[in-house]
Amino acid sequence: MLIALSGLAGCSKSDDAQAAVKQAGRSFTSIAAGDSTAARPFNEQTYRETEELVAEFAGSENGFAEAAAVTLAISKLGQASLASQDASAAETTALHEARVIRGMINEWLTMKAIALAADQFDPSQEIAEIDKIIRLREDDIKHHSNLFDRINSEIAEIDTIIVDLSAKSDAERNEAGGLELQMPRVSATEAARIAERVREHTLRADQFELEAMRNEGVVGQLRPGAREIQLNVEKANSQIALLKSARNELNERSVTSKKNARDAEQATNESTNRINDAVAHYAELRSNEVESANQKAISTTRASISALRDANSALKEIASLTKASAQQTLAECYSRQAIGFGEEAILYNALAEAGIQGDWASKVDTARSSETEALEASHEAFQSAASALRGARIGGDEGEKIEATAVRLDRLGGVEPEPEYEDDYESDEEYYEDEEESQASDDEETAEDED
Numbered sequence: 001m002l003i004a005l006s007g008l009a010g011c012s013k014s015d016d017a018q019a020a021v022k023q024a025g026r027s028f029t030s031i032a033a034g035d036s037t038a039a040r041p042f043n044e045q046t047y048r049e050t051e052e053l054v055a056e057f058a059g060s061e062n063g064f065a066e067a068a069a070v071t072l073a074i075s076k077l078g079q080a081s082l083a084s085q086d087a088s089a090a091e092t093t094a095l096h097e098a099r100v101i102r103g104m105i106n107e108w109l110t111m112k113a114i115a116l117a118a119d120q121f122d123p124s125q126e127i128a129e130i131d132k133i134i135r136l137r138e139d140d141i142k143h144h145s146n147l148f149d150r151i152n153s154e155i156a157e158i159d160t161i162i163v164d165l166s167a168k169s170d171a172e173r174n175e176a177g178g179l180e181l182q183m184p185r186v187s188a189t190e191a192a193r194i195a196e197r198v199r200e201h202t203l204r205a206d207q208f209e210l211e212a213m214r215n216e217g218v219v220g221q222l223r224p225g226a227r228e229i230q231l232n233v234e235k236a237n238s239q240i241a242l243l244k245s246a247r248n249e250l251n252e253r254s255v256t257s258k259k260n261a262r263d264a265e266q267a268t269n270e271s272t273n274r275i276n277d278a279v280a281h282y283a284e285l286r287s288n289e290v291e292s293a294n295q296k297a298i299s300t301t302r303a304s305i306s307a308l309r310d311a312n313s314a315l316k317e318i319a320s321l322t323k324a325s326a327q328q329t330l331a332e333c334y335s336r337q338a339i340g341f342g343e344e345a346i347l348y349n350a351l352a353e354a355g356i357q358g359d360w361a362s363k364v365d366t367a368r369s370s371e372t373e374a375l376e377a378s379h380e381a382f383q384s385a386a387s388a389l390r391g392a393r394i395g396g397d398e399g400e401k402i403e404a405t406a407v408r409l410d411r412l413g414g415v416e417p418e419p420e421y422e423d424d425y426e427s428d429e430e431y432y433e434d435e436e437e438s439q440a441s442d443d444e445e446t447a448e449d450e451d
Contacts, residue, residue: 076304087293091340096224098347108271115264123250137236148229165212172205301330320392331381341371382413
């Protein structure tokens with residue numbers, strides 16, 4: 001993409017705009033060459049500075065308007081990617097808190113059961129109930145232990161995939177770097193061919209790197225779950241120990257059952273207070289940090305899409321591909337948001353089912369409604385991403401790959417392609433090729449007139 005922008009730069013008479021676009025290209029190169037995690041403050045500053053650098057030229061009348069618009073969109077998309085990372089981290093924190101609270105609900109249910117059991121003078125029925133709870137908690141331990149092993153195995157497999165993808169990305173970038181070293185020593189025509197090969201290797205490297213980052217995100221989601229499962233096992237063991245102790249006490253001290261009942265009730269009340277405090281903190285986290293992070297990611301991504309409205313002719317192909325990337329980022333933002341709302345509904349439903357006092361039913365309805373809205377927005381954005389990819393109108397093998405990607409995006413958006421769509425696409429491609437030939441002829445005539 002940067003090569004395409006530089007090519008346009010050579011034809012413009014607007015020196016300021018040309019300098020801005022070239023400087024933006026150098027800035028993007030400096031970001032791509034660094035560590036995206038360690039250099040995040042640098043990346044954020046570079047994206048902001050690049051945005052300020054080209055903003056005044058996007059939509060202007062000079063020849064670099066489209067290049068500036070695409071550059072502006074890339075800057076915005078870079079900021080959106082960083083904001084999306086923050087939103088993902090916030091959603092992960094909220095997800096962890098929700099699952100911890102659900103563990104606390106299990107503890108509350110256990111304390112409640114103990115209180116009911118201890119309130120009986122005849123310990124036999126209570127002992128049977130406690131034994132049942134112990135078996136349930138032992139089953140939970142077995143289930144969580146198996147789940148813990150499966151998650152760790154999955155993490156190990158994904159880590160192997162990440163290492164392989166990183167190696168492939170490095171190999172592609174090394175190949176691209178080697179080709180770039182050849183360019184100063186060859187003719188302009190050969191250099192152009194080498195540049196195309198460099199672009200292909202760079203795109204493949206980016207794809208491998210993107211897939212590795214996606215897998216790292218999956219691992220990042222799995223690790224908190226593994227830690228939570230381990231915590232649940234420890235809690236279950238602790239609860240089992242408490243239950244066994246209560247059973248022994250009932251056998252030995254039935255005369256003190258009322259006192260034990262009061263103690264258990266107090267523990268239940270304390271657990272209720274802890275749950276209410278944790279739920280309040282969770283609700284505040286979602287309404288403030290999570291909502292703010294999601295809205296920032298979404299609004300920045302939409303700003304990137306809006307910037308591309310000024311790129312409709314010379315850079316339409318690049319603009320379409322950039323828009324597709326932005327729309328996919330937007331779709332992923334909404335998908336992540338929908339998952340968060342879904343977890344929120346599960347938590348409030350668990351509170352309602354446990355019988356803990358609160359207006360949980362209405363909160364479940366609100367969360368489910370928000371989840372539905374986010375899913376619909378996600379589907380719409382995935383469909384828009386597919387449409388933008390097709391709008392690039394790239395033919396040949398690359399066009400087929402792009403169409404396959406568009407089909408996958410459509411499916412993520414809930415749309416199955418029509419069986420005859422392939423024929424329609426080929427017709428559109430032929431029409432576009434005719435238009436390109438006509439445009440090329442017009443450009444040649446214009447150049448001759450200028451000469």
